[in-house]
Amino acid sequence: MKRIQIKFLSIASFLVLFLMSSCVNDLKQAPDNENLLSDEAFFSNPNSYKQFLAKLYAGLATTGQSGPAGSPDISFIDEGFSQYVRGYWNMQELTTDEAIIAWNDATIKDFHYHTWTSLDVFITATFNRLAYQVTNCNEFLRQTTDAKLSSRGVSDELKAEIKTYRAEARFLRALSYWHIVDLFGGASLVTEESPTTYFVPAYATRQELFSFVEAELTDLHTDLKSPNTNEQYRVDKAAAWMLQGKLLMNAEVYVGTNRYADALTAISKVINESSYSINSNYRNLFIADNDTNGAQNEFIFAVAFDGINTKTYGGTTYLTHAPVGGNMAATDFGINGGWAGLRTTSAFVNKFAGATGDSRAQFHSPGQTLEIGNVGSFTDGYAIRKWKNVDVNGNPGSDATGDFVDTDFPMFRLADAYLMYTECVARGAGGSMSTAVGYVNSLRERAYGNATANIDSGDLTLDFILDERGRELHWEGHRRTDLIRFGKFTGGSYLWPWKGNVPNGAPTASFRKLFPIPSNSISSNPNLQQNPGY
Numbered sequence: 001m002k003r004i005q006i007k008f009l010s011i012a013s014f015l016v017l018f019l020m021s022s023c024v025n026d027l028k029q030a031p032d033n034e035n036l037l038s039d040e041a042f043f044s045n046p047n048s049y050k051q052f053l054a055k056l057y058a059g060l061a062t063t064g065q066s067g068p069a070g071s072p073d074i075s076f077i078d079e080g081f082s083q084y085v086r087g088y089w090n091m092q093e094l095t096t097d098e099a100i101i102a103w104n105d106a107t108i109k110d111f112h113y114h115t116w117t118s119l120d121v122f123i124t125a126t127f128n129r130l131a132y133q134v135t136n137c138n139e140f141l142r143q144t145t146d147a148k149l150s151s152r153g154v155s156d157e158l159k160a161e162i163k164t165y166r167a168e169a170r171f172l173r174a175l176s177y178w179h180i181v182d183l184f185g186g187a188s189l190v191t192e193e194s195p196t197t198y199f200v201p202a203y204a205t206r207q208e209l210f211s212f213v214e215a216e217l218t219d220l221h222t223d224l225k226s227p228n229t230n231e232q233y234r235v236d237k238a239a240a241w242m243l244q245g246k247l248l249m250n251a252e253v254y255v256g257t258n259r260y261a262d263a264l265t266a267i268s269k270v271i272n273e274s275s276y277s278i279n280s281n282y283r284n285l286f287i288a289d290n291d292t293n294g295a296q297n298e299f300i301f302a303v304a305f306d307g308i309n310t311k312t313y314g315g316t317t318y319l320t321h322a323p324v325g326g327n328m329a330a331t332d333f334g335i336n337g338g339w340a341g342l343r344t345t346s347a348f349v350n351k352f353a354g355a356t357g358d359s360r361a362q363f364h365s366p367g368q369t370l371e372i373g374n375v376g377s378f379t380d381g382y383a384i385r386k387w388k389n390v391d392v393n394g395n396p397g398s399d400a401t402g403d404f405v406d407t408d409f410p411m412f413r414l415a416d417a418y419l420m421y422t423e424c425v426a427r428g429a430g431g432s433m434s435t436a437v438g439y440v441n442s443l444r445e446r447a448y449g450n451a452t453a454n455i456d457s458g459d460l461t462l463d464f465i466l467d468e469r470g471r472e473l474h475w476e477g478h479r480r481t482d483l484i485r486f487g488k489f490t491g492g493s494y495l496w497p498w499k500g501n502v503p504n505g506a507p508t509a510s511f512r513k514l515f516p517i518p519s520n521s522i523s524s525n526p527n528l529q530q531n532p533g534y
Helices: 033-042 048-058 084-093 121-142 146-151 156-184 206-223 237-249 251-255 260-272 282-286 315-321 346-352 414-426 433-448 462-473 479-485 519-524
Strands: 299-303 409-413
Touching: 048 121, 048 156, 084 121, 084 156, 084 315, 084 479, 121 156, 121 519, 146 156, 156 206, 156 237, 206 237, 206 251, 237 251, 237 260, 237 299, 237 409, 237 414, 251 260, 251 479, 260 414, 315 409, 346 462, 409 414, 414 433, 414 462, 433 462, 462 479
Parallel strands: none
Antiparallel strands: 299 409
16 A cells, blocks of 8 residues: 555635635635634644645545545536546547547547537536646645745745745646646636635636746746655656646647747656656556556656545546456456446557557457447447556555555656657657657567567658557547647547547547537636637
8 A cells, every 4th residue: 555645634724725616717715814813723733834735736636525425626526527637538538549438427428429518517527626726726825925934933944845845836736727728728827826805817818828837837847856856746847847848749739839849858858867767567557556666767747546545436446447347357457346438449459450469458359349339338349458456466456345546647657758759859859860769669669578569760750659659658648639739639630430429430620629618617707718619
């Protein structure tokens, strides 16, 4: 079991963190005097600042104040569906060739069909989750200004630590704003400088949010710890460079400006100025002890999950249970049963055609059909055996009931940085072609166990790189963003089964590259502007 303890802030201590329908578009942050006294009492303990920081990190994993269900952060939807990683993953994966789901929960199938609307409850839940995370980060920054710390008599030593905490909080806020930029385009830009009384924020365009995130990452990284020197699960400079690289690689999509050369600079820092390393066993990256089995050395930033301390029906609990069904043995995955939902399409399976020996191809085909005749039937379509709740020796995770898993979720890992560098080189942004080839071959040698599938510079086409990103990073929350950047997400240049709600796939409208701003968010904040097409 991981030795992590997420210390939650009591609701009484921070009523200012309470959200209405969405804190990005409708803030009500007006604590009365009694609550302010409670805040000061809370901060009288020097450990409270790190506890608050832990809450910010926990915001990526947990869903409320009472474990998996009972006191949710986000209301109106099943608590498990509101979890950060689960909501983000669904929007990034179910909309693509990599994943499809059998369930009939509300509008969940609309993701794969590309038929979602501004009334979609899953989109609304994720929009609100991102907003909730931003609000928590803002409150941490309000409570840790120099003036606040001095008024509480905080020591110089603790002030120096809190300076690093503040940079981490700003990183986490930038991460959520990047997710907003990527998924929704524009929204409201709310910071620690925004009013703490009720107000209706102005609309910020995608360009404005992009510029804010870029400026924040440029500034905050100086106060983060050097690569590989922070505590596990806390970010360092390399995480900031990685997020900067992600933002800039997609700048042409976001704001119409080619920034691949700038992205290459950031990614080169990740690779050359840190000691993160490629783990020798691909499959060990996605199992219960990936915090200790060596996989953690590849993770630039991971979200911690623990079957005892961070119980949730989202995160890797979802990614482990939901793809198990049919004749699959749940015990092989260290769980008490499958949820018979997630599997993949033949279009993605075909990315591994002729790739005999590629350990990244973890398809379960017995009892499953390759083609999907009935989306609602779990056995239509191959299952994927990537996420498991067993350790390297096959032992199940810490939760004896088999409900909740210990497997961490890698938000950023070094293999992705290798492929990002390669893509920048292939797009003419500079760098070394021979280095790029070496990075790709290091990943393929891990996958195959030898050099038989190595490539040379002539193979590094953009189509190859997109496919290789799928082979290496599938089901890790990257696919939609990748397909959009490569011009393959909407339209008819790339079809996969049930895209457009047609068995063989059909072109979809280009406005689907962005999700709609939820209609109830616009109702509560008329300043928000709906994305075209909705």
